[in-house]
Amino acid sequence: MMALVTLPPFERFYADHREAVFGRVSRLLRRSDAEDAYQETFLRALRAYPTLRHAERLDAWVLTIATRVAIDVLRRRSSDGELPDLPAPETARPAFAQIEHLTAELPPKERAAVVLRYGYDLDYADIGAALGSSEEAARQAASSGVRRLRGRRSE
């Protein structure tokens, strides 16, 4: 079958993006979940690879997959009634690191929006794409997450 686009051999794609993917899932999940999410991200990328129509912004593409996989795990954990532990905050940006532990109690979507916005500096368009929703919905999720955190702190 002739490919319509010239994609890099997957080995090269994997080598170029593995650190970034591992960083993304590690910030959102604890160690054992992060490892599963890392593997699942690249398996999903492999399944979708032959259907890609262009080879641009592969970094954004795979990070979107990673974020969706991590959010699925968070959703599953919270529907199990289990509160996910956040990984140690030493790699996080200082200001965010101070509040990161509080985000564990937020609903998954709000938590992801808050972490991606304030921990990663992603803009709302990217967060919306990662969450499978709109830019506006991502903005609302982050702001309602922040409101909830403020409410908790003043309790």
Add this chain to the structure above:
Amino acid sequence: MTITDDLDRRFRETASAEGLLDVAYDVLDSPVGPLLVAMSERGLCRVAFDGEPERDLDSLARTFGARVLRVPRRIESARVELDEYFEGNRRSFDLPIDVATLPVFQQRVLRELARVPYGRVTTYGALAGKIGSPRAARAVGGALNRNPIAIVLPCHRVVGASGSLVGYAGGLQRKRSLLRLEGAEAN
């Protein structure tokens, strides 16, 4: 936190086990230098003297599909057979071979080449005669020069009409080493 070797290996082997790859490969050590060895779903599809692995990966991706990944475990059977060959304990290979993507003429040449026994040499002209195109010695030479599965498809056993070691994609030094290993006589 970092990506452990174990996590990396688990991903590669799961990808292979789930049938998600077009090609699995590894780079093996051998007495004639590193060998890039690759398997498609149909069988062994590449044994290349590892000059430029990056270029080999591009070529594999163009020919078989972009899902090319290093998975040592998938190459294990080829590694075992090649090790036995280099130790002098194997005279023919049992691996399935994938030449389906090659031009038909080249497939005919390579199929005939596979019949040249261990430790023997033949000539381009003789091989051309065997495939029923006795005047095509030059075309046979071209087909052998582009042999994607070196050693296992033994193009090192083909010499010039005078018995001299003419060209070899892997270099004459390697051709001489392989023939010496097999105990073959060549000028």
